Amino acid sequence: MDIERRTELVRAARALFRGKRAEAGTTREIGKLLGARERELPELQEILGELEEAGLAVHVQGRGWLSPRAQGWIVGTLTVNRRGFGFVRPANEDEQEGGDLFVPERKIKDAHHGDLVLVKVRSKGRDAARGRGKPRVADAEAREGRVLTVLRRSPRIILGRFWEEPAGGGVVEPLRHESVREIFVPPERIGGAEDGDRVLARLLDAPTWGGLPQGEVVEVALPEGSWEADLQLICAEHGIRREFPEEALEAAAALPGEIPQEELARRTDLRDVDFFTIDPSDAKDHDDAIALQDEGPEGFLLGVAIADVSHFVPPNGPVDREAYERATSVYLPGLTVPMLPERLSTDLCSLRPAVDRLAKVVWIDLDPEGRVRSGRVEKAVIRSRRRFSYSEVQELLDGAPPSEDEAPWLPALEGLDRLRAALHARRMERGSLDLDLAEMRLRLDESGEVVSIEPKRRDRSHHIVEECMLAANEAVARVATERSIAILRRAHEEPPEEDVVRFLKICRVLAPGLRMRGTGDFPSLVEQLGEDPASPIIQLAMLRTLTRAAYAPAKALHFALATDEYCHFTSPIRRYPDLQVHRALDDALFGGRRTAEAEAEARIAALGVQADHSSERERAAEDAERDMQKLRAISFIRHRVGDRLPGVVAAVRDHGFFVRLDEFLIEGMVHISTLRDDYYVHDESRFALRGRNTGRQFQLGDAVEVELTGADPLHRTIDLRYLQHLGSRPVPGEGERPPRKAAAGRAAGRKSGRRRR
DSSP states (O other), rough: OOHHHHHHHHHHHHHHHHSSSSSSEEHHHHHHHOOOOOOHOOOHHHHHOOOOOOOOEEEETTTTOOOOHTTEEEEEEEEEESSEEEEESSSHHHHTTOOOOOOOOOGGOOOOOOOOEEEEEOOOGGGGGGGGTOOOOOOOOOOOEEEEEEEEEOOOEEEEEEEOOSSSSSEEEEEEEOOOOEEOOOOOSSSOTTTTOEEEEOOOOOOOOOOOOOOEEEEEEEOOOOOOHHHHHHHHHHHHOOOHHHHHHHHTSSSOOOOOHHHHHHEEEEETSSOEEEEEOOOOOOOOOEEEEEETTTTTEEEEEEHHHOOOOTSSSSHHHHHHHHHHHHHEEEEEEEOHHHHIOOOOOOOOTEEEEEEEEEEEEEEETTEEEEEEEEEEEEEOEEEEEEHHHHHTTTTTOOOOOGGGGGGHHHHHHHHHHHHHHHHHHHHHOOOOOOEEHHHOTTTOOOEEEEOOOOOOOHHHHHHHHHHHHHHHHHHHHHOOOOOEEEBBOOOOOHHHHHHHHHHHHHOOTTSSGGGGGGHHHHHTTTTTHHHHHHHHHHHHSSOOOOESSSOOOOOTTTTTOOOOOTTTTTTHHHHHHHHHHHHSSSSOOOOOHHHHHHHHHHHHHHHHHHHHHHHHHHHHHHHHHHHOOOHHHHTTTTTTEEEEEEETTTEEEEETTTTTTTTTEGGGGGOTTSOEEEEEETEEEETTTOOOOETTEEEEEEEEEEEETTTEEEEEEEEEOSOOOOOOTTTTTHHHHHHHHHHHHHHHHHHHO
């Protein structure tokens, strides 16, 4: 079934189940209603499963496919609190406006944390908000429900200890805090585990056995604390595929190393153009090169060459299928998990110096102020002239004497630096965001162990490449719009109003002099903050306010870049959406035909599936990178237990506050139970914990000194003990006791706030 036909069936099925029809029947009966042919029924079955994941349909044994909405049901994901009760987040976006459904412990049945469940909704009302075991909440109209059945077991990985059972099989006892106490593993699912082994397990879609949920051992866990063990766990948790299927490796190995003459004849010969690459010193792949053809009073002519991956990876082949499943390369500390086999990523599609390589080149004509006058794309063959590292370029820009082979490149590098400044100024002028937050970088030894933690450097050499790539991506998006080419776009929605309101409140509390009235003032934040000590925390708060960028099948706003003309084109080696854009350009610009408007509309609809999948895998990759960094950092700093460390209060909760440690750029927690000099309540209006008797407070942005008391890789927690405030910021209540009346008034005023949390 082609993508267009599949999209047509998806639309028809969505329309059917969004209606009030109480019962649609079996897959075959639904197929008749939708006009599906017999051979299309397996694909229709998959579509219905996707609709179930989206909360629009549900399959009930003996009744067939139903509309949950018509039955008064909701499909959603269950989150279980350690106290036993849970909440269900509706999968159907139309249902999310009503908020999550509270589920009392006694009504969760055999569901577990992360499961996709079917819930019977109880009508709203005050009685529903007073269920036994329910947390105290301010909203008395909260919805309540009970789990009817588990539709999909959570795919999450559970780290546990395997114990053999005398009758066969065994049980897995989770080592971390989990909603499930034990998992029964049938004999055929033990995966080679032996009694006492640490294992990685997951739940199965199967009936309970002796009151326990059934599961399987995915693999026996490596010894705790090593880089290999952390890598194994993170890849399993986030579905990172480390090994390529044999057929994909064979297909990549079979690709010819020489470019055929007939292919060269079809391309523009740019081998005489002075393209060069700028990458990290340890980079193995070089998928982009740049050239500055002209620079003077008339403006700039920038060339951005991108490896022509689409030439080597035909659609629906073994390499393409695996690349689609991965959707992105994953950059973990100590290991890169590539999207494409190394034969492509580090060889045929790497723009290495002095080697002929196939590329798509974007030429961008700009005026002296960095405004784009025109842009075009061509298929070419190039020969990169030199490989620079970021540090080499930065040293030259800082005035270091160039070596004999560097001297000829200095004018181009200085011209690119001027172009960088012009492009950046234009982005800021139109309202683009540009935060300046230090990020953690781990330095590892050969065995993957952390030897130091330091801030990532991002200097002008990095920004040259970044601005050139942004310009190329925008230029390609404009070409696609002008020619009605259906491509995957990069979208970034404006943050929700309630999140913006909270951020503006943070600004008023921490930096009252800031001119922040709404999102229109966001671009000027860094400039306004200047050297303000609260700058890192306010910038971090803005970052947490922003939504997550994603892929979209049609033209959409990119809020952070302040444009609606943006796509990902410059990294087809490591991102599947870029590969899709290259293929769309192949068809429309270099295939001898122009995409008709009607065909473009059909392709836009078909791209929705790719956009969702690519966004999901991108999030998994980002989460894996973050979790692996945290695990490795915890393994490193656990040897510093007992040290006194400076930091800044980065978040305040009713159970304590998080401190971002200056030395490690990672957050640990000071639990409220360790603050024994007073009874502290959460003052949400001031983003602080305040002592009920002394008035002493711990506020967002406070500079503090803490003691590292624990670092637990198993639960991924860092425990801290407060020692003292640092700097000149006043600490209310320190050294004096406020009048009893004032203290009582404050306590009364905060009481309801503490309840809401």
